Amino acid sequence: MARAENKETAGPATRLVANVARNMRVQKGWTQEQLGSEIGFTGAAVSAMETCAQPASDQMLVELERVLGGGTGIFEEARTHVRLDKYPAQFKNYALLEQKAVGLSLYATLVVHGLFQTEEYARALIGGGDPPLPEERVEELVEARMSRRVLFNREPVALIELILEESVLRRTIGSEEVMRAQLLYLVECGRRRNVTLQALPLDCGLMGEHAGAYGEMNLVETPEHDHLVYLEPQEEALLIKDPAKVSTYAQRYAKIRAQALGPRESLGLIERLAGDQQ
Known part of the structure; x- marks a missing residue:
């Protein structure tokens, strides 16, 4: 279960990934469940990422780059910064x-x-x-x-x-x-x-x-x-x-x-x- 307190304490990279992924998903007309199916995660996991209740894992960022990145490298670039958000x-x-x-x-x-x-x-x-x-x-x-x-x-x-x-x-x-x-x-x-x-x-x-x-x-x-x-x-x-x-x-x-x-x-x-x- 994702932690509710993360929504208040999420770092800037986690929030940026959440916003970009949500906007790209909506532009494609996909539900959270549809995006989850495309990247190998549940709709609940996508929801947790988009609400910052659970920062995206390395593997999720790799898959988001493949499915949504469109060659921009934005999710790949975010991997280092999202890792930092997870550290004490x-x-x-x-x-x-x-x-x-x-x-x-x-x-x-x-x-x-x-x-x-x-x-x-x-x-x-x-x-x-x-x-x-x-x-x-x-x-x-x-x-x-x-x-x-x-x-x-x-x-x-x-x-x-x-x-x-x-x-x-x-x-x-x-x-x-x-x-x-x-x-x-x-x-x-x-x-x-x-x-x-x-x-x-x-x-x-x-x-x-x-x-x-x-x-x-x-x-x-x-x-x-x-x-x-x-x-x-x-x-x-x-x-x-x-x-x-x-x-x-x-x-x-x-x-x-x-x-x-x-x-x-x-x-x-x-x-x-x-x-x-x-």
Whole structure:
């Protein structure tokens, strides 16, 4: 069931798609049920999209472009912006930076970084959050999170580094089956030529040093080669642009990288942990 509150909080791209699709449908003389039949959705789904009760999914936008777009590309162009409308407010600015970045250096301490999550892992994580979310909102957020994967295959290529605490790899989210699939997906990602994946071992602090003690971070290099840091403590957002502060985070990240296992050792550890989930 679509959420009524979406009608009041829908973003500009969601509203634009709703208005354009409605006007094009009316010009063709189609009912909502007829348009739904043409694009493979129910009339109720078309109604929810047109009233902004439920933003159009990626697949719906693809089909709207095919059936109504007429070569204009308007629904295709809207896909990125509708995705942004689905993100939590504090994440939207970073989402734009992430998709345009030429380089990302990521450090995750509690759960697998969102960019690297499987659909099942993300659904278990989002659905198990507090306060509980309606099922429709969970699916909306899962879809939005999965859409971030386009960065892996984007041209020009983005160089992505991810350091995960070993505890993240050992923490079961959802079920053993879900976790095993997540671990195997990390291995798949780590074998990409534009991805470097490392694990920070549990015993990294035995000598009294743990450079990652202050928590996770996202370092971003923009197409203009500016360097930024994004932090998200307790669902709050902090975007740091000051060069001196960014330099401090970059140095800290370099230390964390030095304390982590090498990429080959890290993938070996993840594969062994995946085997333990069987």
